[in-house]
Amino acid sequence: MTPFAKTMIAATTLAGLAAPAFAEDISFWGWRTEDVPQYEAFIDMFEAENPEINVNLRMVEAVSYGTILKTALAGESGPDAMMVRAYGSFEDLASGGYLMPLTDENVPALKDFPADALQAETLRADGTVYAVPFASQTMMVLYNKDIFEQLGLDAPKTWDDMKADAEALKDAGFYPFANGTAAAWQNEVLTFGLGASTMGKGFYQDVMSGKTDFTDPRFIDALTRIQDMGQYFPDGFIGLDYPSSQQLFASGMAGIFVGGSYEIAAMKGMNPDINIGVLPAPTVNEDDEGLVAVFYDGGYAGNAASEHKEAVTKFLNFLASQEFGQVFANELSNISPIPGVTFDNPELQAVSDLNKTSIPYMMLVHFRFDQPSGSTLVQENIQKMMAGDETPEGVGKAITEGLSSYYEPFQKN
Known part of the structure; x- marks a missing residue:
């Protein structure tokens, strides 16, 4: 068992003891079916710090995720928070008005993100960021x-x-x-x-x-x-x-x-x-x-029609934090764009060094x-x-x- 997993078991136990009787539920969808155990642990970590919020995870196969997500959002049955793609695929959702606008005011950590990471989750038509970037490739x-x-x-x-x-x-x-x-x-x-x-x-x-x-x-x-x-x-x-x-x-x-x-x-x-x-x-x-x-692989977004915007915003701020970026990098072996994240994995550190001399994909x-x-x-x-x-x-x-x-x-x- 990894130190991270042990910490999360302890945190979850404490959170369960301290959880309020009527916590607010929000739903979170994504396509990383192979990463379900890690995301469940990330959510446990968030809930330990925010016992008034329960995050319900649903992962869908990547090949059908985009269609399922867009259909759900159009039918007003979409998740409160979600993974979204970047660039062209991202614009297809953002231009439909389905996503919450993100600014330095509601997600302050964004002001320190690399400009090219934010570009990946910015709608060209209005220059607004709609998702927290989660990984570069x-x-x-x-x-x-x-x-x-x-x-x-x-x-x-x-x-x-x-x-x-x-x-x-x-x-x-x-x-x-x-x-x-x-x-x-x-x-x-x-x-x-x-x-x-x-x-x-x-x-x-x-x-x-x-x-x-x-x-x-x-x-x-x-x-x-x-x-x-x-x-x-x-x-x-x-x-x-x-x-x-x-x-x-x-x-x-x-x-x-x-x-x-x-x-x-x-x-x-x-x-x-x-x-x-x-x-x-x-x-x-x-x-x-x-x-x-x-290139940047995707981001975390909030549903503009969610009835739980305050809870969703808290969750997005967690996903934009250095605390999350560090465990994301350590547990999923991905390059997080969050400033201050370091890499225990020598191969990831080598990739991070290579990224210093690059062109966009x-x-x-x-x-x-x-x-x-x-x-x-x-x-x-x-x-x-x-x-x-x-x-x-x-x-x-x-x-x-x-x-x-x-x-x-x-x-x-």
């Missing part, structure tokens, strides 16, 4: 430190280093990379997890300022190098699904996996003994800046608000490229043309 390179040490390999910095390591892994009987491309969304992870450093901060800034588009040589160079690295993916990788890719890496059959920071906990769950290292995307030159791609952060979404365009076209059915130049052109249907700067290029 980092697209990067994971590698098996024990395999690299066994083979006498250094962690790769450049594309040339990565290719040399891949050759050594292959010669030793390992799969160099575990990744497959059958799951469309994994192709977007590959694009920015491997390509961020080659694209560079300048490319990102130029796209957002309208100075360039995705036919830019920096983007094409990144795709060309990713396509070339495909020679080190498993045989038949175009049909290799996501769970199988994870198993190849977690089982120690592959040395490298391009993925998100969320993979650390997943891989440890499959193999507690795996020794994972994390790296930025490879660079072209030794002196180039190594970058990762970062571009398509999710900026181009998932309209159709065709940037994510769809990247996923479909990179999948074709990795299968040999499209060129890097063709991918860049298709993405630019798709986004130009609503992104005005591309209409001028």
